[in-house]
Amino acid sequence: MADPSLYTYPSPLQGYEGLEPLPNDKAADGKSFINPPAEKKSDAYNAFVHPITNGDRAGFDVHIYYFQSDPEETKFAHELWERIRREFPELRIYRVWDRPIGPHPVAMFEVNIFTPEQFGAFIPWLVINRGPLSALIHPNTDEEERDHSQRATWMGQPLPLSFKIFKSSKPT
Structure with missing residues (x-):
């Protein structure tokens, strides 16, 4: 995993400076806070936030892994792929690889997500239906190594990726 201290992070409150303090009133559940209504919904409902790609490249990739030496996992992966x-025919779904490819240490297949709406539908579905398989979810920006490491989210057991491919593609 990439060291988070290697990166800079803008303040999450950028654009929200100087506003009145939020109320400390509790909601009916007695635990969560009541939030004031927003003037409009966040733009993040309709498009991925910068620097995530919006367009043909896909905003997020999901890599679903299986151990190719395990016949039960292999069968399950093919059934899940189908x-x-x-x-989800609107998603871009690639072939099932029967061996490691790229930075991925075991067999896998990839699904591309293009919109926040697709992400909101597919990811919860995958949480329930992925069975014993692990999945890596990462955004697509211009920083591939960071996308596959520091910005990545895992479902199930994380697997060690090989970042050599990203280092060899950088100019020397």
């Missing part, structure tokens, strides 16, 4: 193709 189900995703049938239930």
